[in-house]
Amino acid sequence: MPPKACSPACANASPARPDAMDFLITTLLNALTLISILMLVGLGLAISFGLMNVTNLAHGEFVTVGAFAVYFVQSMGGSFWLGLAAAPIAGAVVGCILEFAIIRHLYSRPVSTVLATWGVSLILQQGLELTFGLGAKPVTPPIEGTLDLVFTVYPAYRLILIGIAMLTLLGVILLISRTSFGLDIRTVIQNREMAEGVGINTRRTYAIAFTFGAAIAGLAGGLVAPLAIVLPQMGVNYLANAFFVVIVGGVGSIGGLVAGSVFVGGLTSILNYQISPSLAQAIVLLAAIVAVRLRPNGLLNGASR
Amino acid sequence: MIARDRNWLLIFAVCVALAVVYPFVAGGYQLTVIRDALIFGLFAASLDFFWGRTGILCFGHAAFFGIGGYIMALVTLNDAIPFASLLGIMGAVAGAAFVAAIIGYFLFFGGIRGSYFTIVTLAMGVICQQAAVSWSSVTGGDSGLIGIPPIAFDVGGLHVDLSQDLSSYILVAATVAVTVLALWSVSRGRWGTVLTAIQDNEVRAAALGHNAPLRLLVTFVLSAAIAGLAGALYVCMAGLVAPDLSGLLLSTEVIVWVAVGGRGTLLGPVLGAIFIQRAQQTISSFNPSLWPLLLGCVFVIIVFVLPDGILSIYARLKSLFKGRRRAQ
Numbered sequence: 035m036p037p038k039a040c041s042p043a044c045a046n047a048s049p050a051r052p053d054a055m056d057f058l059i060t061t062l063l064n065a066l067t068l069i070s071i072l073m074l075v076g077l078g079l080a081i082s083f084g085l086m087n088v089t090n091l092a093h094g095e096f097v098t099v100g101a102f103a104v105y106f107v108q109s110m111g112g113s114f115w116l117g118l119a120a121a122p123i124a125g126a127v128v129g130c131i132l133e134f135a136i137i138r139h140l141y142s143r144p145v146s147t148v149l150a151t152w153g154v155s156l157i158l159q160q161g162l163e164l165t166f167g168l169g170a171k172p173v174t175p176p177i178e179g180t181l182d183l184v185f186t187v188y189p190a191y192r193l194i195l196i197g198i199a200m201l202t203l204l205g206v207i208l209l210i211s212r213t214s215f216g217l218d219i220r221t222v223i224q225n226r227e228m229a230e231g232v233g234i235n236t237r238r239t240y241a242i243a244f245t246f247g248a249a250i251a252g253l254a255g256g257l258v259a260p261l262a263i264v265l266p267q268m269g270v271n272y273l274a275n276a277f278f279v280v281i282v283g284g285v286g287s288i289g290g291l292v293a294g295s296v297f298v299g300g301l302t303s304i305l306n307y308q309i310s311p312s313l314a315q316a317i318v319l320l321a322a323i324v325a326v327r328l329r330p331n332g333l334l335n336g337a338s339r
Numbered sequence: 340m341i342a343r344d345r346n347w348l349l350i351f352a353v354c355v356a357l358a359v360v361y362p363f364v365a366g367g368y369q370l371t372v373i374r375d376a377l378i379f380g381l382f383a384a385s386l387d388f389f390w391g392r393t394g395i396l397c398f399g400h401a402a403f404f405g406i407g408g409y410i411m412a413l414v415t416l417n418d419a420i421p422f423a424s425l426l427g428i429m430g431a432v433a434g435a436a437f438v439a440a441i442i443g444y445f446l447f448f449g450g451i452r453g454s455y456f457t458i459v460t461l462a463m464g465v466i467c468q469q470a471a472v473s474w475s476s477v478t479g480g481d482s483g484l485i486g487i488p489p490i491a492f493d494v495g496g497l498h499v500d501l502s503q504d505l506s507s508y509i510l511v512a513a514t515v516a517v518t519v520l521a522l523w524s525v526s527r528g529r530w531g532t533v534l535t536a537i538q539d540n541e542v543r544a545a546a547l548g549h550n551a552p553l554r555l556l557v558t559f560v561l562s563a564a565i566a567g568l569a570g571a572l573y574v575c576m577a578g579l580v581a582p583d584l585s586g587l588l589l590s591t592e593v594i595v596w597v598a599v600g601g602r603g604t605l606l607g608p609v610l611g612a613i614f615i616q617r618a619q620q621t622i623s624s625f626n627p628s629l630w631p632l633l634l635g636c637v638f639v640i641i642v643f644v645l646p647d648g649i650l651s652i653y654a655r656l657k658s659l660f661k662g663r664r665r666a667q
Binding site for chain 1 (some may be wrong): 469490632
C-alpha cells in the first residue's frame with residue numbers, strides 16, 4: 035500500500051509567515067491546489083461514471099501513468115514541460131486501449147466492469163513496478179522558489195498548477211458547449227437511442243469521451259507529480275477522492291463537478307491543519323457519506339430525488 | 340429447485356467428510372495451512388452472503404475482517420479483561436456489525452445502490468487501513484500488534500485450550516461448517532427469496548410491502564459480523580494483526596475467491612478461497628510481485644470467460660454434451 039504521505043493531502047505547503055491574513059491566503063491557495071487537481075481527475079470520472087454509467091476503477095492509474103510519463107521524460111533528460119505534454123498523451127493511450135479492449139464489451143454488465151477494470155488497475159500498477167522498479171520516483175518542478183503575493187509568499191509552481199488547471203477546465207467547458215463534438219456528447223448523454231436515430235455514432239462518441247477523460251486525468255497526474263510521491267500505487271488515493279467528488283457533486287454538470295471538488299478538497303485542506311492527514315481523510319469520507327444521504331442527487335440539485 | 344438443494348447438501352456433506360478425514364492423513368503443518376485457508380473461506384462466505392444474495396458488491400469487506408481482528412487483539416492483549424477470548428470474539432463480531440450498521444444505514448436508506456455502494460465501501464476500506472497505520476498508539480502502526488494468545492477459556496470447570504494444531508483446526512472447521520449451513524438455510528428460505536425479489540426489482544418488492552432498505556441493511560450487518568468473526572479467529576491463529584488485514588488487497592482477493600468459486604453458492608467461495616490461496620503460496624514462492632499481476636489477469640479472465648465461477652465449467656460441459664446428443 036502507498037504511504038499516507040502521497041495522498042492528495044500532501045499538496046499542503048507550510049505557511050511562511052504566521053499571521054492571520056497570511057494563514058488565510060495560504061490555506062485558500064492550498065485548498066485551490068487540491069481542488070484543481072480533484073477537478074481534473076474528477077472530470078474523466080464524471081464522464082465515465084456519471085454519464086456513461088461505467089465504474090472505472092482503473093481511473094486512478096491514468097493519474098499514475100501521467101506522473102510516470104513526466105518522470106520518464108525527465109529521467110531521459112527532457113524538460114518538465116515536455117513531460118507535461120507527454121502526460122495526457124500517455125493517459126489517452128492507456129484509456130483508449132482500455133476502452134477498446136474491455137469497457138466497450140461490458141456496457142450492459144456493471145459489476146463485471148468493476149471487476150475487469152480493477153484487474154486492469156492491478157496489472158498496470160504491477161507492470162509499472164516491474165518496469166521502473168520499487169520506490170518513489172523523483173520529479174523536479176520546472177520552477178523552484180516562491181512568488182511574493184502581497185499578503186503571503188507562495189511556491190510559484192503551485193500557482194502555475196492552479197492556472198493550468200483552470201485553463202483546462204475552461205477549455206473543456208468551451209469544447210462541450212461550443213463545438214459539434216460537444217453537441218454530440220450532450221445528445222448521447224440525454225438519450226442514447228435518439229442520438230443513434232439521428233445518425234450519431236454513439237460507440238465512437240463514448241470511446242472519444244472516455245479517452246478524453248483519461249487524457250485529462252493523465253494531465254492531472256503530470257501536474258501533481260512534483261508535489262506528490264510518484265509510486266505505482268499512487269492512483270488509488272485519487273480514485274477514492276475523485277469518486278467522492280462526482281458522487282457528492284452530482285453527475286451531469288460542470289457546476290456539480292466544481293461543487294464536489296470544493297467540498298472534498300476544501301474540507302481536506304482545512305482539516306489538514308488541525309489533524310493528521312489520515313484522520314482528515316476519514317472525516318472527509320464520513321462527511322461525504324452524510325452529504326450523499328441528505329442530498330442524493332448532488333449538492334446543487336436539491337434534496338428531491 | 341429441490342434437486343438443486345439436494346445437490347448442494349450432497350456437496351456440503353462431501354466437504355464435511357473430507358474435513359473430518361483430513362486430520363488423519365495430514366500432519367501438523369498442513370493442518371494449520373488448511374485451517375488458515377478455512378478462516379479466509381469463512382470470510383469469503385460472508386461476502387458471498389451479501390453480494391450473492393443482493394447483487395450489490397462490497398469492495399471494502401476486509402475493513403470488517405480487520406476491525407474484528409484488531410478488536411480481538413486489543414481485548415486479548417489486555418490482561419485486565421477476564422474471559423478475554425470469549426469477550427474478544429463477541430466484541431469483534433459486535434464491532435464489525437456496529438460499523439456496518441452505521442455505514443449501511445446511511446447508504447441503504449440514502450438510496451445508494453449498485454456502483455455507488457461499491458465505491459463508498461472501497462473508500463471505507465482505504466480509510467480503515469489508513470486508520471490502522473496512523474493510529475499507532477492503539478494499533479501499533481505499520482508493524483501491527485504481535486503476541487496475541489490462542490483462544491483459551493473455562494466453561495463450567497472445563498478448560499478449553501485451542502493452542503494445539505488439531506484442536507484449533509476442529510474449532511475452525513466446525514465454525515465454518517455451521518456458519519455456511521446456517522447462511523445457506525437463511526438464503527434459501529423466505530429471507531433469501533425476498534432478497535432476490537429486491538435484487539430483481541426493488542420498487543416492486545417495496546410495493547408488495549417489503550422494507551427493502553431494512554432487509555439489505557440487516558443482511559449487510561450479518562455479513563459484516565461474520566467477517567468480523569473470521570478476522571478474530573484469524574488473529575488468534577496467526578498470533579499477530581497488521582494493517583494489511585483491513586487493506587484493499589485483501590478486499591480484492593476475497594472478491595476473487597467468491598467470483599472464482601461461484602457467486603451465490605456459499606460453498607463455492609470457501610473452496611475458491613482454499614484453492615486460490617494454495618496457488619498464491621506456490622506462485623509467491625517463485626516471485627512475490629508476480630501475484631498481484633496474476634490476480635489482475637484472473638479478474639479479467641473471470642469476467643470474460645467464466646462469469647459464473649469455476650463450478651460453472653461442469654454445468655457448461657454438461658449442457659454442451661446434451662446439445663451434442665440432441666443434435667445427433
